Amino acid sequence: MQTKKLINDGAKAVDEMLLGVLAAHPRHVRALEGSPRSIVARHAPRPGKVGLVVGGGSGHEPTFLGFVGKGLADACAVGNVFASPPPDPIIECAKAVNGGAGVLFTYGNYAGDVMNFDMAAEMLAMDDIEVRTVLTTDDIASAPADQRHKRRGVAGNFFVFKATGAACDRMLSFDECERIARKANDHTFTMGVALAPCSLPQTRRPNFELGEDEMEMGMGIHGEPGVTRGPLKSADAVADEIIDRIFGEMVPSRGDRVAVLVNSLGSTPLMELYILNSRVAQRLADAGIQTHATWVGNYCTSLEMAGASITLHRLDGELQDMLDHPCDCAMFRAG
């Protein structure tokens, strides 16, 4: 039996989605002529501004394309479901947003994305467009702390994109934008948990199996297995386990400031997310950590997967400044 989806044809789902996005957000984004998988901000390019190109597989909406807009990403290269975009749309995005000050690629650390974005960067170099890359590696479940460069990028993308987009929007130098992107990534820690699988539009079959009372800690945002599988726990126990692991890495001190993201992987509703957040807030308060801002909702999803992730973004003055910088995107506004 196939899973139920409101689609027309699995093979056309991504392109039809993009038509719907363009129809809904004409003031924020456009598709490049001849390159429909290149979604570019209305206001881009801006001369002298570092261009920020994000991208990755589809199925994580509002990540990545929802973060295209003023003050955040200038363009997004859109891949098939859970598949990196090929180099072409990435190249077109970079050309379209190049303001002469360099183009920054920021995306999640996955083999496929790295190969495709690197191929794009090589080809852009031949056109004298300077590209630098900052990979997001916030998923603390995906490799030990001393191998941070091997970690996946998951919901914490949100904070890295936000900081980087702000830096670019403020016309900081290429070096500064890159430095801030790396710092934002270093300051971001995420872990997720999955309760039920999603299914790809092309197969409409659950992409993994979980026992009726099981959950998977550390689940990736494409249904890749996480770190441990065990019986379903309470919201408080899940929040505690995640916060404990994040604290173990972030090593917070009293008086620290953080921003929080409690993210649904798809079908976990706001009620459950806010219950998680109530525990997160309590843990932060108990540790003497100040919460500067909190986002709760669907920010980095895996289609209709059930589950959630918690991200802490440790702030210093600069990162807080970037976080508070206003942005106005297709699917996200802040500041």
Place this chain on the structure above:
Amino acid sequence: MQTKKLINDGAKAVDEMLLGVLAAHPRHVRALEGSPRSIVARHAPRPGKVGLVVGGGSGHEPTFLGFVGKGLADACAVGNVFASPPPDPIIECAKAVNGGAGVLFTYGNYAGDVMNFDMAAEMLAMDDIEVRTVLTTDDIASAPADQRHKRRGVAGNFFVFKATGAACDRMLSFDECERIARKANDHTFTMGVALAPCSLPQTRRPNFELGEDEMEMGMGIHGEPGVTRGPLKSADAVADEIIDRIFGEMVPSRGDRVAVLVNSLGSTPLMELYILNSRVAQRLADAGIQTHATWVGNYCTSLEMAGASITLHRLDGELQDMLDHPCDCAMFRAG
């Protein structure tokens, strides 16, 4: 077997959710002391301003409490899951936001809500707080057009609240605010479709059954059966059926302007919503109707139910003005 949820105790889910909401949105909302189910905007009350109180059962987040904030609702009375709040929190909300210019109750037309809000209004009258009520009745699937007063209020709440909140924020008179609320409701048409049930946190059992390849047209936002049950259709067919029914009532002419809401009932992801929207946009364009603004996402949910609804809000100059009025709420920003 119980459904999986990230909760601690079904009986405490609503109150724990509220703690999480207050922790996440301290700049927007507060709970009234002694009345934790009364969520009030930070800026309320404002002298001379009509107070807008919304409310209803929990489980529809971000409806209702997410729409509390500057420029929209002043307060929300929060009920148990899918259950109207009792009169007490409603009364406290009304007292807290009363600026001396009257208090408007706007909420979905359900027997339980009507009884509880009416009881509250009666008791407030004894305290010389004048209350008027505008019920939302946008669900065209729930009664024939000549019995509009019997219809349910569903996702179209969003537009009614938005217009009414703007009218109140602009310090219009009680009469004007009420008139605009009624007009906004009269101009709003919604229909939904469900693909899979949700489950209540207290029972963790699916609240209805649907065959493996069935969908229900006209499903209410509490899992109440809709109008017809049949085999799952394509996104285009679903959008067409809904748009046809809405056009049948709205009787649009070329040159009309509308705002659109494509809403997830919970677990239907953005990809599917945008696919629906691509068809909606095409139908509107074909009919010569101008789309002034579109919202796509989780706006009025039924916990983790799978499905979606489409709402058209027909604009005239006044309603467009109200729609464009800025608002800044716990879970929603516009303008």
Place this chain on the structure above:
Amino acid sequence: MTTIDTARLVAMFAAIAADISADRDRLCALDGVIGDADHGIAMELGFAAARDAVAGLDPAAADPTTIFNTAAKSFLNAVGASSGPLYATAFMRAGAAVKGKAELEDADVVALFRAMAKGIQDRGKAEAGEKTMIDAWLPAAQAMGDAAGAGTDLAGALAAAADAARAGAEATKDMIAGKGRSSRLGERALGHMDPGAASAVTVIEAMRRSLAG
């Protein structure tokens, strides 16, 4: 003829709460078919709150009216929903009907049922035949009055009330709903018992056992 004191009424609320709690999942399932699947939860919450509130009263100071008013308020605030105002109004009217009494005699119990049915009807504006709890409560109150009028003893009258409630709930299967969530269903509601009528049977049956000697 024994009279019913406040302790018996307190025990009655405990009995209703226990029976409704045992019935919770069936009531949710019935509500799932034609409503929103929460009726068992609302009733369980409401009667648990009423039970606790009346158990917390000072038995020396509380008269039946206080018991019923306390039950009304606590039920309402715990529940909201449709059941909240309906049962809260029923209990407030019950309290008014026995005002001034220290203990209840047979005729008071008859009045109590009538007042409860009337309260539900005044609050919800449902007529008989609209597939609501009224279709259990009205015949129950009616049967109780008829039996008492015909000289039947309290136990017999209560049994008649419970039988009439059961028959009334059964009859809701053949009704199209005129009130409540299922009123939007038209013919699709046919064949299904109204959950509020079903729970009314459970409530009335628990009241029968508690009040019949």
Place this chain on the structure above:
Amino acid sequence: MTTIDTARLVAMFAAIAADISADRDRLCALDGVIGDADHGIAMELGFAAARDAVAGLDPAAADPTTIFNTAAKSFLNAVGASSGPLYATAFMRAGAAVKGKAELEDADVVALFRAMAKGIQDRGKAEAGEKTMIDAWLPAAQAMGDAAGAGTDLAGALAAAADAARAGAEATKDMIAGKGRSSRLGERALGHMDPGAASAVTVIEAMRRSLAG
């Protein structure tokens, strides 16, 4: 010894596409266990695009290099993902390896396999034993070269390559992954075949059938 003309290469891409399409769901299922469940989709898309693109070339004007370059480009743009750059690079290197030839002789086929394996390795930087498609492609290219060096005919050498690929894919079950999505799984990847190695077997087997005269 017969040579392989462009028509045969076009037919080869059609054969791979057909076999991969038939294999799609198994590959997705394998990827579901240790990856993101889309490998069959990516491969199906990629080879369908390659098949269509090379079928659309003017057979008179196209040489083998053009065939492979066209396949590379179309595969890459249809897929992205990991498979896209890996197979695209494999085909670009294949094209370079047969540059200037109008038809392929036995030695060219050997060179082609070696170039494809090398291309995948250059692009993905995977070593043997890291549980990737390399663990099928490297032994296949090696076995092919060894067999040809030992004087085996093309059919025999291709059969040796296919056997080696199968053995290599089988061996990935005992590996912990060093590259790709499953590299975050550690020991949990043990016991499961790498989907990219599995699909490599299908590709190589289809190439064997198409190229072995």
